Amino acid sequence: MGLGWAVGISRDRALRCVNILYRGVIPFFLVFATVSLFSAGLAAAQSYTFNSIQVEGNKRIQTSTIAAYTGINPGKAVSAGELNAAYQRIVDSGVFESVDLEPRGSTLRIIVKERPTINRISIEGNRRLKDEDLEEFIDSKSRQVFNPTIAEADAAIIAEAYSQQGRIAATVTPRIIRRSENRVDLIFEIAEGETIEVERVSFVGNRVFSDRRLRRILETKQAGILRAFIRSDTLIEERIEFDKQVLRDFYLSRGYVDFRVLGSNVELTQERDGFYLVMNVQEGQQFKFGQISTVSEITGVNAAEFQNALKLRPGVVYSPSLVENSIARMERLGIKEGIDFLRVEPRITRNDRDLTLDVEFALVKGPRIFVERIDVEGNTTTLDRVVRQQFRIVEGDPFNPREIRESAERIRALGFFGTADVETREGSTPAQVIVDVDVEEQPTGSLNLGGSYSVVDGFGIAIGLTENNFLGRGQRLSFSISTAQESDAYVLGFTEPYLLGRDLQFNIDLGVASSSSSFASYDIDRAFFAPSLTFPISENGRIQMRYSFSDSEMEARGTPAEDFSGAVILREIEQGRRSSSAFGLSYIYDSRLTGLNPSAGVLFQIGADFAGLGGDDKYVKTSAKVIAQKMILNEEVVLRASFEAGALSWRSETPSRSIDRYILTPTILRGFEPAGIGPRDQSNGFDDAIGGNYYAVARFEAEFPLGLPEELGLRGGVFYDIGNLWGTQNVDTAGAMCGGVAGVCGADGSWRSAIGVSLLWTTGFGPLRFNFSKALQKEIFDKEQSFDLTIQARF
Structure with missing residues (x-):
């Protein structure tokens, strides 16, 4: 009992001690916390008042300027936070390497170290890119403050410029050399490295079109034997992105609506000297078009009338461009019918069972929005009207988004601008829009130097000066000089694409030409003047109206002329100089670019020239040409058929001359020399081709891959040509001989044919075509030609 009581007394005493200690400690901590918070508040509220600002270390920058950076007013209280903000403003000015702020009583002491100024900028180690080209990329300038951050950015931009040239290993290091008076020389040291080319472009997932066919449409090319002249075989990221879009457009235009580019992988070769580009598709x-229908949701608008305007038919391979063309055609019809704000909405229904797409064109009423104005900016040379001519709408017309998009494409297609952005924004009211056109000019003049070879004229050179935007008016002015072993020509040309502000193209060519062909026994001297007007009458058709005046003469090559020509040619030479004044009209239909089938197309052309209103000659000369082309076997093989014919009806009392009649060359009928077939005069021991009044030629050919490495640029071909040249009406044939008998050889004509193979070589200088032919049908007096080479080169 006693022990238990003692323990209880001790426990109570301990509890009382703890309570006393607890009640004493708690107030102590509360007092301490209060004092601490109060002290912290005093520190936070600490302020400075400066009556003066003292700046040290500045040499170029005035003290007042640095004081202005701080934003501190003398005599006004400044908190510690505001003092820190003042420090940051001085640092952000970018003209000091270091900044220190020291408050000393009522004086704020600022110690700075100024950045040096750039004395000069030099670029070293560059051979592939010129100094003036690289200087356009950099922001660092002489006599400006040197900023290391800007210099590093400039180096990165220069390295990117080399990367665009395929030199991804190029390194650019900015270095400085300190000069007196706190100046530095900024030097960009360049190690260009080697060009890393695209060794192979391949595809994964393509079943319909081969790698070879897809590579032909890409901008990125494989390195070939002419890699020194072709720069599209270097790896450029932007070009790959462009190629992806080209692939999408290619497949979509052929009905593959689900096509996707899953990715593109770029790998270095094991030797690290090239790239492998693999596109996963x-x-x-x-899909093909299924049912094509039109519905009208506008009261009073007849859908059947718009349905009849469509050219789409079920079964045609689907293409978004065909849908877009149909919408444009229907909207133009709406404008013609006076239906404002007409919009055509294509509603597409997918039928996976039969792989068709039903298209319903819905005629709906669009919002009542007008074009307030069209603003053109950035054109320093090109006149505003040249840009405005690409719009089919003007201020006050109903706003049509599709028309604005098409106008933007036409502006870019001019080739006058490096960039052309067309955007719309709200005008002065919600019911009006302003169209902003922002362009950036680029050079539009060019100097062309070219070389050529043909069996007709031999080797030659050509020099051409062209300005595609003459005086900023969108006009084309050109002057060309071409001289070859057997011909010379000097031609001045002018083109106005929008005469009187309308879709009316005006052309004029004038010049002089001379020919001394080894396939003729006479020389030709000619001067000409030829203006023309061309305008569209349909989506693919256009009309050309033209006038031509020529003054020509056949000249003998020696004295006396009898030593060089036969009887017919001698009398034609004796006619001397003659003039011709002719009016002409042609119709041209070309569906090769805008037709329903992207792998096929047709060109049809027919025309006539009428001479007799002035000049010495009177005649009617008609011509026709048809060319059809189709690609088969997944577009690997090109089939082409063409037919052309001409007829000359001579009306003058004076006989016609050889240069007035038709003479066939290998570009028209292969397998024979220039003037190798047709009527001939063999009198006086000569063999002169005198041409014919009529001709007709049909050509059939196929082009196909040879299975060789694509980078060689070689393709094969076979051809079969058949043609005839005849007719000597209104020809003075007195004294003409044929094989010792009086008369002209081949006056009545006969069909000739030739078969052959071709080797087509696509080079960096232009396309080369080698034709090896064998005549199947010919006359004994014809001149056969088993080989023909044509080169047209431009550097």
């Missing part, structure tokens, strides 16, 4: 299935 998913083709999907090809």
Whole structure:
């Protein structure tokens, strides 16, 4: 009992001690916390008042300027936070390497170290890119403050410029050399490295089109034997992105609506001297147009009338461009019918079972929005009207987004601008829009130096000066000089694409030409003047109206002329100089670019020239040409057929001359020399081709891959040509001989044919075509030609 009581007394005493200690400690901590918070508040509220600002270390920058950076007013209280902000403003000025702020009573002491100024900028180690080209990329300038951050950015931009040239290993290091008076020389040291080319472009996932066919449409090319002249075989990221879009457009235009580019992988070769580019694609299935219908949601608008305007038919391979063309055609019809704000909405229904797409064109009423104005900016040389001519709408017309998009494409297609952005924004009211056109000019003049070779004229050179935007008016002015072993020509040309502000193209060519062909026994001297007007009458058709005046003469090559020509040619030479004044009209239909089938197209042309209103000659000269082309076997093989014919009806009392009649060359009928077939005069021991009044030629050919490495640029071909040249009406044939008998050889004509193979070589200088032919049908007096080479080169 006693022990238990003692323990209880001790526990109570301990509890009382703890309570006393607890009640004493708690107030102590509360007092301490209060004092601490109060002290912290005093520190936070600490302020400075400066009556003066003292600056040290500045040499170029005035003290008042640095004091202005701080934003501190003398005599006004400044908190510690505001003092820190003042420090940051001085640092952000970018003209000091270091900044220190020291408050000393009522004086603020600022110690600075100024950045040096750039004395000069030099670029070293560059051979592939010129100094003046690289200087356009950099922001650092002489006599400005040197900023290391800007210099590093400039180095990165220069390295990127080399990367665009395929030199991704190029390194650019900015260095400085200190000079007196706190100046530095900024030097960009360049190690260009080697060009890393694209060794192979391949595809994964393509089943319909081969790698070879897809590579032909890409901008990125594989390195070939002419890599020194072709720069599209270097790896450029922007070009790959462009190629992806080209692939999408290619497949979409052929009905593969589910096509996707899953990715593009770029790998270095094991030797690290080239790239492998692999594009992973998913083709999907090809779709065709199913049911084509039109519905009207506008009261009083007849859908059947718009349906009849469509050219789309079921079964045609689907293409977004065909849908877009149909919308444009229907909207133009709406404008013609006076239906404002007409919009055509294509509603597409997918039928996976039969792989068709039903298209319903809905005629709906668009919002009542007008074009307030069209603003053109950035054109320093090009006149505003040249840009405005690309718009089919003007201020006050109903706003049409599709028309604005098409106008933007036409502006870019001019070739006058490096960039052309067309955007719309709200005008002075919500019911009006302003169209902003922002362009950046680029050079539009060019100097062309070219070389050529043909069996007709031999080797030659050509020099051409062209300005495609003459005086900023969108006009084309050109002057060309071409001289070859057997011909010379000097031609001045002028083109106004929008005469009187309308879609009316005006052309005029004038010049002089001379020919001394080894395939003729006479020389030709000619001067000409030829203006023309061309305008569209349909989506693919256009009309050309033209006038031509020529003054020509056949000249003998020696004295006396009898030593060089036969009887017919001698009398034609004796006619001397003659003039011709002719009016002409042609119709041209070309669906090769805008037709329903992207792998096929047709060109049709027919025309006539009428001479007799002035001049010495009177005649009617008609001509016709048809060319059809189709690509088969997944567009690997090109089939082409063409037919052309001409007829001359001579009306003058004076006989016609050889240079007035038709003479066929290998570009028209292969397998024979220039003037190798047709009527001939063999009198006086000569063999002169005198031409004919009529001709007709048909050509059939196929082009195909040879299975050789694509980078060689070689393709093969076969051809079959058949043609005839005849007719000597209104020709003075007195004294003409044929094989010792009086008369002209081949006056009545006969069909000739030739078969052959071709080797087509696409080079950096232009396309080369080697034709090896064998005549199947010919006359004994014809001149056969088994080989023909044509080169047209431009540097």
